[in-house]
Amino acid sequence: MTFAELLHAVHTRPHHVVVPPLWGQGRATFGGLVAALVYEAMRGKVTPGRPVRSLSISFIGPLQMGEPVAFEAELLREGKAVSQVLGKAVQNGQVVALVQGSFGASRESAVHVEQLPAPAMKAVEECQELPYIKDVTPEFTRFLAMRWGLGGMPFTNNPSREMGGWVRLRSDISHDKVSEAHLLALVDAWPPAVLSHLSAPAPGSSLTWTIEFVQPVAALNTHEWCLYHAQIEHARDGYGHIAAGLWSPSGELLAMSRQTVTVFG
Template identity: 45%
Template sequence: MKFQDVMQQFAATAADERLIEVPAHWGQGRAVFGGMAAALAMAHLQSVIPAGMPLRSVSVSFVAPLNGGEAVVRRRILRQGKSVLQAQVEIEQAGQVALVALASFGASRPSQLSVSAVTAPVWTTPGICLPDSEMAPEFTRHFDYQIQQGNAPFSGGKSRTLGGAIRFRGEFSEQVGVPELLALVDAWPPVSLGLMSGPAPASSLTWTLELLPQAQTFSGSDWWSYLANIEHGADGYHHIEAKCWAPDGSLIAISRQTVTVFA
């Protein structure tokens, strides 16, 4: 099932607690792809957010594996002020909480301070396409990748960075919103996998994504730039910072992940 089709199940008039269908063919190990899980949560939440309050930050805890099939999603507005709204959303499956997210939305306000964001990297060589393989998670078949910097997963490399370009494969004439952006950013493998010389499990423990609202809209079939860096890794936990740029080169997302590595 394509990403756009999955998102069609979220109606603006839905109750705060409702049953959803977690899609098949979006697997990552023994669970659904984390970017899809987070997208399901945010798609349910964003329909009750007032216009003019874009998402500024979302923190996601992957509590338990979320699998294909039925699940319950709940949303709750924690506090709403004049400019800022704080909300919580969680997904439960088979009586177990699988995901919890805290989201902060904020309207623009007058300010004398303005600091420019860093622009997208300029790649000087053709990217290496990441081919489909039996070793790659199921969900990766929904994306096209071009690695411009760093090492492919399980290649035994030395680089602590990973970056390149990404787009949805075979879909998306519509503009990219928050759920789609969550999927695009999280679709990249953790940088840590490129340091491994063979397959080993790894999974996201927590993920925080900060968003920069954009005046222009872009399609998921356009190429989006991504660059990640391991800031520290030891004792089975790696801390990874990443940035994502829109097709016009403007910074659109800043990501931080704590990844558990079983190697």
């Protein structure tokens, strides 16, 4: 199933979605897909005209592939401009992902600060792509393309604080308009930047993730390359703290991300 087909499944059978093993990330499902599917359930609870402003995501346990999972959402409060929504993925009676989202309509304000500019990056054509290699790279990378322009790939003993390059979907046949669900997948496709500091393979995963979206989302389609840049702010005792941004091909800021990751090496 493609990314678009899985998003559609949340709307047609939200309590019985089965993610195929093709979307694996180790023993669990790719976290960016899990977050996107929960978000799809959440946005249906919100009054039209209130786009998502921020999501706070906790990965509580691994979502198992090949087994049914339910995506649930509850509207906690709807104010004059802002709606607060709680979403979760439930599998075998256990919550495996929990998402709290803030959706808000635009309002008049005297405050206007320009976006952070996109960092300098080599052109897409000059960057090395991470190929999908069965039993070597995560299964989900067959659906997302990443091209390295900055920092090291995982397990290359590269001490850089930074990691970045270009990313896009490569699975969907259609050139769909990019939504916030797509942005979740594009940001989380990248491995935790701390993994490049290791010299040998070791597990690592997101523990918590906060992501904020610039509204309205810039107009682009799923086959266009977006620029990703991450910086390690601190790492010790098996935990890393990473800030990142995602920009459109023309340099428009799309999303700002912060993750706490666990590293078992």
